[in-house]
Amino acid sequence: MQRVELFERIRRDRRLENASVRELARRYAVHRRVVRQALDSALPPQRKEPVMRRSALDPAKGWIDEMLRSDLTAPPKQRHTNKRILDRLRDEYGFTAVAYTTLNDYLRVRRPQIKEEADRARMMHEGMVPQFHRPGEEAEVDFAEVWVRVDGKPMQCQLFTLRLSYSGKAVHRVFSTSGQEAFMQGHVDAFRILGGVPTRHIRYDNLKPAVSQVCFGRSRVESQRWVAFRSHYGFDAVLLPSRHRGRP
Template identity: 55%
Template structure:
């Protein structure tokens, strides 16, 4: 099929070579004489006019549909019109007989045009402006969602990213929450890895960890602890505008979170429990160092080479370490639990009714009573979640052995693998021989051995005791010590007690005699002469009766 350009070229050639008339040219090429006259004019064919088509169904409804789309410009993002909702309103409010597909096609074409018209009226041109950042000055911070398989369950975690604007050097850490403690911990890890603090501005979203209230423009009311943290590290914060209007203001870290997630979190990492995030963070630190060899965009230098230029220009780290942990003083309830950030944690039962001190950081809770550490738990991020340790309830269970079977702490101990099938076998054998209550108390005595002996040694001791047909806790302790000695390891979980030295001076007998300040010793010298008579009564060899 001949194109329009080729047709015009043939007509012009025939007119020039053969001198044919307009009518003859029209008959030869099978076109209208108007087309021949167009071809004999300018060499470039004129553009075809698109015929105006009538829309008897859509035409009367365009104003109504445009009004709904313009109203969406000021509506909340999650309460804007969909094409289906517009179609429903046309049918209900305008008695329109129009197909949904027709409305859908119109909305898809018209919505971006209305948005563009609104921006033009506001004199806002859509586009991006290239930026230049000085070395060691600016950085960007953001959280991105990632999924980690924790004990066979896919769990949502949060990837903290701090990215230097000049070099593109980024530090990544993953946490179980994006609370204030994780926010601070990510900064500390990033500054430590970088060897300094950005001397310029760090750009942030309006995270609740840092901002209490978003005021007019870029004014913000910051949380007290964030103000203290900024003061300790000498940070200058810059807050982006809320919503889509501010997303481009830290576009580097926005894209970095997704890119890093696709590169280093595919396939989904697997860990046995939430404490395994520490191992993932070790791998992320190695990944950050490996990415120093990567090129960004069309830059000739690598990330590592550019960061080497800005590393000496970073502000120094503070001399004093800032305590990022949240410190509270909860009271222990009658179930030997404390509540921290709407989660429950167990403490030794002897502390029921007392007030303790709890320090919560990004991944761990440490409980102190006075200066003594009494409990340590992984952080629980679910509201109303619990982390209970069976060892904290053993004294109570010794008096209430029937409560062990349904104890929540026992369920947790099984899930963590601390209470093993070997424990269950000992418990069953003890109950079969001594009854439920007495047998459970014997199990509790065995569980108490874990406080002063290693877990593996106690398990080995239980197995040997069961093989011997015994359920005695004393036999378990003896066999556990034997197992530890055979392995060349100490049987106790704690350091052995050192003998206490006496403060009084021990004086030997010769030194006492040489001391002129002491009175003379008038006692006779010791003698064994009185025992010589026993020598005469010693029976001779072969005469023993």
């Protein structure tokens, strides 16, 4: 997990649950100093990159991760035990350069990570569309092309819209580009005009090229600047699939 994402989760749990520093440190297996850093700022302090020591298991991690991912949809009796993974590495890949205890240590950490990654990917793909909205809880953002006239000449611009789900009140901003700065500035203006930030989440249409590129890029992984922005203002983002386009 990236430190920006860790800080965002710590800040979100503090915001939603008012969890203590001790509880947050225990929950995320970090020192309380790290929790206090997250509560002070959405951006982690700069630190020197440690020199990573190579593990004898490194060449096999890709194979192991694929086995763990296949277990997510396999019947319980067909899922891999630690011993079965070790046997497959030896018999199918000819990999014998790792001790059983080293493999166990890796699996103890990686298994829950694989499940969490799959859960997050499914959430991003399927979205969350509640049927009822409470005041101030949710909003929806759209970032679409619009044509305007400047000095009598047509010009293609980008229209940012943030609309509250309960009241329907909306804030619109027109930008000359669909860059990240314009996208974030639209949020800042909307929060200022509306007098606050939605307390539950903001929904995004992931088919809009501008939203997709700004938030995720081609790799479909959230940009660290976007994660830090969400963490600073204290809101969660939910991407909607095509069947949920438009207001619910």
